[in-house]
Amino acid sequence: EAGVTQFPSHSVIEKGQTVTLRCDPISGHDNLYWYRRVMGKEIKFLLHFVKESKQDESGMPNNRFLAERTGGTYSTLKVQPAELEDSGVYFCASEGPRGGRPKAFFGQGTRLTVV
Amino acid sequence: DQQVKQNSPSLSVQEGRISILNCDYTNSMFDYFLWYKKYPAEGPTFLISISSIKDKNEDGRFTVFLNKSAKHLSLHIVPSQPGDSAVYFCAASTRGGSNYKLTFGKGTLLTVNP
Numbered sequence: 402e403a404g405v406t407q408f409p410s411h412s413v414i415e416k417g418q419t420v421t422l423r424c425d426p427i428s429g430h431d432n433l434y435w436y437r438r439v440m441g442k443e444i445k446f447l448l449h450f451v452k453e454s455k456q457d458e459s460g461m462p463n464n465r466f467l468a469e470r471t472g473g474t475y476s477t478l479k480v481q482p483a484e485l486e487d488s489g490v491y492f493c494a495s496e497g498p499r500g501g502r503p504k505a506f507f508g509q510g511t512r513l514t515v516v
Numbered sequence: 517d518q519q520v521k522q523n524s525p526s527l528s529v530q531e532g533r534i535s536i537l538n539c540d541y542t543n544s545m546f547d548y549f550l551w552y553k554k555y556p557a558e559g560p561t562f563l564i565s566i567s568s569i570k571d572k573n574e575d576g577r578f579t580v581f582l583n584k585s586a587k588h589l590s591l592h593i594v595p596s597q598p599g600d601s602a603v604y605f606c607a608a609s610t611r612g613g614s615n616y617k618l619t620f621g622k623g624t625l626l627t628v629n630p
Contacts, residue, residue, distance in 0.1 A: 405559070434617065443518070444560070444605065444620040457617060492559055496616060502567065503548050503609045503616035507559035 403427065405495050405508035413514045419481040422511045426475070426495030433476050434496070434505060435468060439489040447491075450476060462487075483515045519543045520608050522621035530629055535593040537624050539606030542587065546608035550618065551580060551591045554603045563604075564591070596628045 406425045414420050426433045435447040447466070448458040452473035461468070465484070470476040480487055490512050494505040521540045529535045539549075547568040552560035566573040566580045566589070573580050579592045593600055603625050607618040 407559075432616070436618075436620075441622075443520070443622045444607075444618075446617045446619070449617055460617075494559075502565055503550065503611060503618070504562050504565065505616065505618065506562065507552075509557070509559045 405493055405506050407491075407493050407508035407511050409511060410509065411512045411514075413516060414483055416485055416515055417482045419479065420483055420513060422478045422480075422491055422493075422513070424476045424478070424493030424495075424508060426493070427497075427506055430495035430497050430506075431473070432496040432505075433470060434494040435476070435478055436492040436494065436507075437489050438492065438510075439486075444492065447478075480513070483513075485515050488513055488515045517542075518621075519546075520606055520619050520621040522604075522606050522624050524624050525622070526625040526627070528627045528629060529596050531598055532595045535591075535596045535600065535626055535628065537591040537593075537604050537606075537626065539589045539591075539621055540587060541589075541608050543608070543610075543619070544587070545610050546619070548609040548611050548616075549580070549582060549589050550607045550609065551578075552605040552607060552620075553600075554605060554623070560605055593626075596626075598628050598630050601626055601628050 433450040438444045446460040449456045450470045490510040494507045496505045550565040551563040554560045603623040606621040
């Protein structure tokens with residue numbers, strides 16, 4: 402079974418540019434999460450999708466960040482325009498149906514560097 | 517305000533000995549706790565979890581202990597192996613809510629020396 406895959410693995414962009422990160426969850430996982438880890442700090446929740454619906458976007462830093470999950474399959478996270486403080490590693494995670502214990506599966510992350 | 521704290525940034529142990537990683541939390545609404553292991557350039561990998569109704573969960577060399585009154589949990593690895601060297605994240609979740617979003621600590625870098 403394929404795990405959570407993220408693309409690209411690295412991205413270096415200039416301040417003011419736009420970047421789009423992609424996440425393909427494990428097939429059949431309705432729940433999809435985005436997290437971010439800024440250097441040396443904890444991994445922080447950004448938002449949560451159930452299928453194509455945003456359930457919780459309380460962790461999104463500001464309106465420069467836009468997440469979508471069209472059709473309830475893969476998700477994209479766009480940063481426009483990027484700022485220096487957006488640098489970090491962006492993780493996507495997916496999880497199966499409710500009822501069981503929480504156990505999110507993470508992708509390898511996208512390392513974003515804004516210069 | 518950090519709700520999940522891992523106060524030891526790093527820990528070094530000898531191969532074959534026990535590794536004990538600690539985690540404290542402040543939010544009494546957390547009812548599930550998880551440990552993730554992370555190697556460089558990889559995503560966190562689920563290791564073991566524990567429900568707040570239990571005080572111990574064991575899986576092979578890994579045991580997690582939960583002390584609710586102290587709002588403290590620990591991960592024991594015994595015996596420790598060099599391949600266990602990684603960053604370990606403690607995470608907490610509120611299952612009763614609308615989602616299982618995880619609140620993480622900053623992580624502890626474990627180094628197991630041969």
